[in-house]
Amino acid sequence: MKLGVFYSELRGNHDVLFRLKAEKLGIFLVSNGIYHAIIKEKGEPSPVLQKQGADYYVLSEDLQTRGFSTDEVDSNVKVVTYSDIADHIMNDYDKLAWL
Amino acid sequence: MGTLTIGVFSSLIGSMNLDFAVKLSEAAADKGHNVNLWLSGNATILAQKGQKEFLDYSYLIEKIKSLQEKGVQVGACEACSEGRGIHAGDVIEDITFIGMDWYVAKAAKSDRVLHIGVE
Amino acid sequence: MSNKILFVVQRPPYKSENPKLAITHAMSCYTADMHIDEEVEPTLAYVGDGVLNCIKDQKAEEIYGIVSTDQHLKIQLTGDMKILVCKEDMERLGIQEERLVDGRDLGADMDLNVVTFEEILKEMDEGCDHLMFF
Numbered sequence: 001m002k003l004g005v006f007y008s009e010l011r012g013n014h015d016v017l018f019r020l021k022a023e024k025l026g027i028f029l030v031s032n033g034i035y036h037a038i039i040k041e042k043g044e045p046s047p048v049l050q051k052q053g054a055d056y057y058v059l060s061e062d063l064q065t066r067g068f069s070t071d072e073v074d075s076n077v078k079v080v081t082y083s084d085i086a087d088h089i090m091n092d093y094d095k096l097a098w099l
Numbered sequence: 100m101g102t103l104t105i106g107v108f109s110s111l112i113g114s115m116n117l118d119f120a121v122k123l124s125e126a127a128a129d130k131g132h133n134v135n136l137w138l139s140g141n142a143t144i145l146a147q148k149g150q151k152e153f154l155d156y157s158y159l160i161e162k163i164k165s166l167q168e169k170g171v172q173v174g175a176c177e178a179c180s181e182g183r184g185i186h187a188g189d190v191i192e193d194i195t196f197i198g199m200d201w202y203v204a205k206a207a208k209s210d211r212v213l214h215i216g217v218e
Numbered sequence: 219m220s221n222k223i224l225f226v227v228q229r230p231p232y233k234s235e236n237p238k239l240a241i242t243h244a245m246s247c248y249t250a251d252m253h254i255d256e257e258v259e260p261t262l263a264y265v266g267d268g269v270l271n272c273i274k275d276q277k278a279e280e281i282y283g284i285v286s287t288d289q290h291l292k293i294q295l296t297g298d299m300k301i302l303v304c305k306e307d308m309e310r311l312g313i314q315e316e317r318l319v320d321g322r323d324l325g326a327d328m329d330l331n332v333v334t335f336e337e338i339l340k341e342m343d344e345g346c347d348h349l350m351f352f
Contacts, residue, residue, distance in 0.1 A: 199246035204253035207221030
């Protein structure tokens with residue numbers, strides 16, 4: 001399964017996310033999920049970014065909406081636009097989940 | 100080109116998920132994909148006529164009309180709407196006012212389904 | 219070709235309408251052929267805190283006047299809908315199998331299937347065409 005997961009919460013229930021497995025896993029950080037790409041709480045990157053083998057994306061428009069810029073984003077996360085997301089979900093992932 | 104069906108259950112006001120769904124629908128439609136947009140639960144408020152624009156609140160009516168012009172099919176859950184006092188005559192023109200089976204049928208025949216089943 | 223949708227519920231009942239909408243949307247698969255002339259087969263899966271939807275003897279109808287989630291689940295069991303419940307999450311929350319809804323009083327032959335998260339992952343991977351998380 002090539003699974004694209006949308007994550008939109010800062011303090012959400014990460015438990016199901018941590019247990020998901022897929023041959024190809026993409027995690028799209030949108031809405032309040034974008035904070036995982038930015039905030040280093042107590043100096044540590046978000047546990048949401050620790051999923052082995054996953055490709056991470058963060059929505060540029062939602063970063064800017066919340067006062068952040070692309071150069072603040074964790075180096076493991078690719079900044080994407082709505083247009084890019086449309087391409088990724090139609091081309092790279094066969095199933096999608098908004099947690 | 101493929102078919103993308105997006106289902107949203109979040110409120111028009113108090114959540115930005117509908118804004119997300121509308122923007123993603125627009126991006127996919129602009130690329131030539133067929134897009135279906137399903138409004139269920141609290142999202143059915145978006146289907147109701149007579150919304151007034153305030154700068155502090157999401158206002159998506161014009162976007163919905165623009166999506167429809169791009170060929171996006173928009174459906175609103177009849178039961179969820181009626182339960183909220185939104186009847187067939189209250190629904191914006193060209194929004195399909197219909198049962199949940201419309202959505203799952205659209206989803207079943209789509210290449211991709213993004214279901215935003217949260218508030 | 220059968221079209222299969224897996225409805226995954228990960229949140230507890232009542233605080234939000236959406237866990238119940240997972241059931242009603244799953245039910246609606248049985249009439250989807252009115253629109254596409256093909257059958258759509260639903261499966262429901264309860265994971266994380268969503269397993270709390272499956273506790274029996276809910277009294278929402280008596281107290282709040284709305285059909286309780288366990289009643290909805292019983293009805294789906296009488297219609298032979300496949301319903302999976304995550305074993306690890308039940309254990310984590312201290313829920314014994316005897317606390318789960320069954321549809322025997324309504325004549326259901328099927329019970330909820332308590333399965334590992336790995337089996338639910340397999341259903342996500344091989345048992346469906348699309349996912350709908352609630």
